[in-house]
Amino acid sequence: MAQKIKMIMAKPGLDGHDRGAKLLARVCAEAGMEVVYTGLRQTPEMIVAAAEQEDADVVGLSSLSGVHNYFFPKVVELMKQKGLEDVLLVGGGIIPEEDYDFLKKSGMNAIFGPGTPTGAIVDFIKENVRKR
């Protein structure tokens, strides 16, 4: 049986806006991926533990409350500590363009702001995901 892309879709922090994360979870499932939706109010530790246990190929972080510059790099750091550097990290939500550079430099593979076509996100994941 072929390898399937396994994805974690998580919302870090105290942010209750989950429509985008839920929609993206369905979009990626529709594209043939196996998507673990973690639900709201996740700490970076919880997200990274889930990524490790699930052997995730991709972790998607959604943030609409302006805390991305704190939470996303924190997840990157913990992933590194666990030796999970080959996992693709993508983020999305209400993220100002001037923050993209900082987030990418801190180790996020891609940031998808408002208006990104969902197909572009799926394509990015499929093109850049690791082989296990």
Place this chain on the structure above:
Amino acid sequence: MAHDFAAQILEGSNRAAARLISWLEDEDERAYECMKEIYPHTGRAFVVGITGSPGAGKSTLTNALAREIRQSGLKVGILAVDPSSPFTGGALLGDRVRMSDLADDPDIYIRSMATRGFLGGMAKAASDVVKVLDALGKDVIVIETVGVGQDEVDIVGVADTTCVVLVPGLGDAIQSMKAGIMEIADVFVINKADRPGADMLCAEVSARIEMDAHLRERGWVAPVNKSVAVEGVGVHELWLSIEAHRKYLFDSGRFYESRREKIAKEALRMIHGELFRVVREQLEQSGRLDAAVEKLMNKKLDPYTLMRDTLTEWLSSSQCKRRHDEDTKG
């Protein structure tokens, strides 16, 4: 590599276990060398199955039960199965949403799995994943099945104790008399027991159990527990029921009988799967399947003859003989 992985898993590496589980799901050849090495270290963990209809509260109950089990210091592995799409092959695995409060306990390992087209309420690799979690050092492994209907009862082939979760409002007494899921319960749980109809359901299920006792003598009578999983109500009692069943299995000798039956079935299932895979591969790659289907369509051939011919030919094929010769030599 296989040796390293097996050793790491036996030392408790989540990461090695996670990768091995992925390989098992993918039916990747690399998994099997590793499984051979860990096999002698399996069979120690106690396996609890949680099954019931969609929305009955299986995930919430699994979460609460895991917390309860952790109170006694036992390490817990959780295997949560959700359905794959028959159209896209993708899956949305949502069981972790109810298990957030277990996420930072290093002695709990949660794995979500998609069914990948496997029927019966389970994922195909579920019994293998149980072995991995067992080798990883988990004492109790809880398997949460897909939301099931009446007839998806494969969980009994893996779990030592099967808990059937029911909720009020899904049917009358006749539903509780039917075969299938009602037969497989070692423990009944009436969840959402604060809702109207819970007492009625409890009475109906108890009546069924009483009837069962008239039909055939049993060593174990399934207790009927009530719970409100979101509030943690009735979860301690559920664990006591599971422990009582576990004690019954050991005291009666039923545990070893039942494990023996499971191992026999599993071995046959694996041989069946691999034989079928090899035969199908040969038929498909040689183009003979297409040719045969063409003849079947035109009624030049019937499937019964095709089946007999394929078997006869395969059993006498050189590859099969060579394997036989090697086996008898070695």
